[in-house]
Amino acid sequence: DEDEEQEKKPKTKKVSETVAEWKALNDNQALWLRPPGNVSDEEYAKFYQALSKEWDTPLAHTHFKAEGDVEFKAVMFVPAQASPDLYDNYYAKKPSIKLYVRRVFISENFEELLPKWLSFIVGLVDSDTMPLNVSREMLQLHEG
Numbered sequence: 001d002e003d004e005e006q007e008k009k010p011k012t013k014k015v016s017e018t019v020a021e022w023k024a025l026n027d028n029q030a031l032w033l034r035p036p037g038n039v040s041d042e043e044y045a046k047f048y049q050a051l052s053k054e055w056d057t058p059l060a061h062t063h064f065k066a067e068g069d070v071e072f073k074a075v076m077f078v079p080a081q082a083s084p085d086l087y088d089n090y091y092a093k094k095p096s097i098k099l100y101v102r103r104v105f106i107s108e109n110f111e112e113l114l115p116k117w118l119s120f121i122v123g124l125v126d127s128d129t130m131p132l133n134v135s136r137e138m139l140q141l142h143e144g
Helices: 002-008 041-052
Strands: 060-066 072-078 096-101 104-107 122-127
Touching: 041 060, 041 072, 041 096, 041 122
Parallel strands: 096 122
Antiparallel strands: 060 072, 072 122, 096 104
């Protein structure tokens, strides 16, 4: 009878399974997509430091949304101190504003859109209405 009982029981094998859990390191929404009232000054300072590669906090910032033919969201910063080479190579200096379309980096050449005397401004512009396949030649004057 014991042999029959052993044959009736299904033969099972214990297998230990390792389950890997993913941990999200950065679950924050992009700063410029959040309403300005929901962003603290510390978050703006950290974002400025990451964007400008500076260690100090900005003197001032503005966070706005523009609507019209082209809709965009932007965050602009005024550095606390002028860079030592602010007036050196005045005509060769490029602005520090980055253009994104749907959170995809497109260009950082705003020479024709921003006056030279505002080249100290650091910022980011993100548009959802521009086509993603916009070429850099469409955004800036193309010589040749």
